[in-house]
Amino acid sequence: MAGAEPFRADGSGERAEVAVLCVHGLTSTPQMIRPVAEHLAGQGYAVHAPLLPGHGTTWQQMNRTRYADWLGVVEQSAFELADSHRSVVAVGVSLGGALVTDLALTHPGMVDGLVLVNPAFAATDWRLRLLPVLKHALPSMAGLAGDIRRTGGPTELAYDRLPLKAFHSFVEQWPQLVSRLPQLTEPVLLARSAHDAVVPPLSGERFLEHVGSRDVTQLLLANSAHVATLDHDVDLLLGATSDFIERVTRQGDRER
Template identity: 30%
Template sequence: MIEKYPVLKEAEAFYFEGNDIGILVSHGFTGSTQSMRFLGEQLAKEGFTVCGPRLKGHGTHFEDMELSMYQEWIESLEEGFKRLRETCSKIFITGLSMGGTLTLYLASKYPEIKGIIPINAAIEIEEMAKLAGALEPRFLDAIGSDIKKEGVIELAYEKTPLKSIGEIVQLMRITKERLPLISCPALIFVSTEDHVVPPENSMYIMETITSSDKEIVKLTNSYHVATIDNDKELIAEKSVKFIKEHL
């Protein structure tokens, strides 16, 4: 697809060149790289090479998103993965929400990935499944900015295309089926109160991946967009520790 709209300020892809340890960072559904920039910057401060792609159809206008397909979201992240492989000997992946879904999908496809850090990852959302296949309305209310901390706003679309709901439902379905293929170390973050993705998603991921080295960390002071909420420093600290322990 060809995007019609320019990339919004703060929604641009980012890349921080560092050592030969690569970290791929993915934002979520209807969101943008703004939600992952803080985590990316903290990882870069440790000397890692960090790549934060902008997923196709995101960070511009919701009409662009309406034309994008879940395969293009996978390809957007894979392009970042391939870029990191050019200079990095070890690669880790982290992602928020659908970015966590994509993290899991790539981990099931590329066994050489050293470790994953899904954050409030989505693999089944009943409300979305009910909407998949519907023909109207064309656009639904926004799902972004589920944040506990006052004054913090996520750079996300003000409308959600109904067609895109069908795309993420397909992505969640195929990713859920592939969970048993994941055996790399995993650090799973889950907000105990999340108004977008039921916390049970992370529990199911924890139980279903076949990794022998896996841990779940509950975030008690953040809602869905935890990477820019009250627990963002905790996520960064534990992510750095996890990566260093698995080099």
């Protein structure tokens, strides 16, 4: 898909010692998180926004990939950044938020902080209980993309179908991710949209109930829907993300 390419910037000046890993959402592409990546690159940070396997091509191809494939790319990207930078911060939207949380849980000390934008850890849709059976009867359902309140701006570059086998591989991870959250001690910026039609408030509440970190900053995006990176409150999100990264990497100045 044109425009679905990964984003990478080497950084400049003193901030080039800090790397930021930006991870997009389910069925989406780096285009949806590109405003964050470009903003941070403009401030001098080294930035990498990879394209997750099965994304940016066709939903049929995505249906041949699973959560472990996506996590593998996130881990590989994080290791590469950590090898060449003093500090690493991870930013994730929706699925991306869950993936970078998993990264921090599996590799303690890998990142100095997490920015989670409408992360997915739970849902209330009763149809999810049917996924183990439904995925064998239906290859896909109507997509989740495009939940944006702002009109006249960029739309989300993503599939218009939700591949169910791939999706179920993500839903299966939610219980074990939540059960491990008490082990997460890194600083967190949790940004939640007030008009999110994809990830319900339960997801953020579940995270806050279980996370072990004592440094959790909440940010309400009052005029945004799920894809907050392309919505009305993007400037608020960018400013808060920059401030958070500056703070946690200054405090986290240590040898890796």
